[in-house]
Amino acid sequence: MRSGAPSPAAPPRALAGPLRSSEPARAAPVRSAAAALLEEAADLLVVHRDFGAALRTCERACRALACGAPAEEPAGASLEVKCSLCVVGIQALAEMNRWREVLSWVLQYYQAPEKLPPKVLELCVLLYSKMQEPAAMLEVVRAWLQDPDNQGLPEYRALVELHLQRVLLPLGCLSEAEELVVDSVAFSDEQRLDALQAISTAREQQKHEHSGSEEAQKLNQEGSSSHKFLSLLMSLRRLWDFVVSHFFSLPFKKSLVAALILCLLVARFDPASPSSLPFLYKLAHIFHRIREAVSSPLGQLPIQN
Known part of the structure; x- marks a missing residue:
């Protein structure tokens, strides 16, 4: 360390005091x-x-x-x-x-x-x-x-x-x-x-x-929670994109049949009504036929008059 180092000490002062004119000359002591x-x-x-x-x-x-x-x-x-x-x-x-x-x-x-x-x-x-x-x-x-x-x-x-x-x-x-x-x-x-x-x-x-350090620690904790929440949202977004892309990748006929079944269930399916029993049997039969057609890639859904 050369910069800012302590200053070196000067050589020691003379051990004998200065002579006064009235004093006789004496021999200086031998240095150690x-x-x-x-x-x-x-x-x-x-x-x-x-x-x-x-x-x-x-x-x-x-x-x-x-x-x-x-x-x-x-x-x-x-x-x-x-x-x-x-x-x-x-x-x-x-x-x-x-x-x-x-x-x-x-x-x-x-x-x-x-x-x-x-x-x-x-x-x-x-x-x-x-x-x-x-x-x-x-x-x-x-x-x-x-x-x-x-x-x-x-x-x-x-x-x-x-x-x-x-x-x-x-x-x-x-x-x-x-x-x-x-x-x-x-x-x-x-x-x-x-x-x-x-x-x-x-x-x-x-x-x-x-x-200040406590506030910084609190902000870091809040930032960590926000980061976890954003990560969860991104994961849900990726899952939704996967489901949508997979749904639209199905053949058009299969998608149309699925939508038709959904509409029938929402519009006409009423299990509390006795008049809906024939419709339920027919719906179960149609659903069975559709499942067979969907499970077989070469299957064709027969059309009946």
Whole structure:
């Protein structure tokens, strides 16, 4: 992933402060191996664009830090170097489109989510949010924010806001977001009202999307019923066409006889009348003759005077 990747970290600041004119000149402390490797990794990343070599250099420097910092190096210097190495490593992984490995790669050097530096955690949240997978950071940021040691850091409120905007709201965790804003002491009253307003807007949008999905589902069901009804009508139409075409395909004489019988049945057949009995016998005889003629393709209906 080359576009939109996190910006590489700059080389660490000088460990010794600037000399004042009244101070005697002192020898600068010897740079640690990790600091030298950090400068090399940043050069490989920015100048040479060799992301694989930059990542390997960061890993080698982190292993050197794990063995222990030199005695003459300040305690906070190694932590800053380690944080900068992780930033360069994250950038290298992102450039190689291996951003899914970022979280596991960082945690192998810090062991626990709550031990992540604020700068590294912020970079991870931005990266996974940009790649539309904020759920990967949900438990990590949750553990970091709940740690008492992190709640006193100056970056705490910024990370709470980032967690709200990039993780909780996109995932629809509105109740958790509201609880976090209400219980957090990092917000002022005005900032808390702004955050609650953003959560309320997200909740209204979620309800609107839910009602829209229900309407779409209802329309789909109605459309399915209409489609079934139309299919039934088409089947009945095809059946009617088949019956009509089959009827008109019969010989003309057979069709005429069938129509004649139908007319006789409608016009003269009255089974309740005693005078209709001779006619019924004659009709049964005619029907018997017609059935014999129809059943035989060569049969001819004899004509009697």
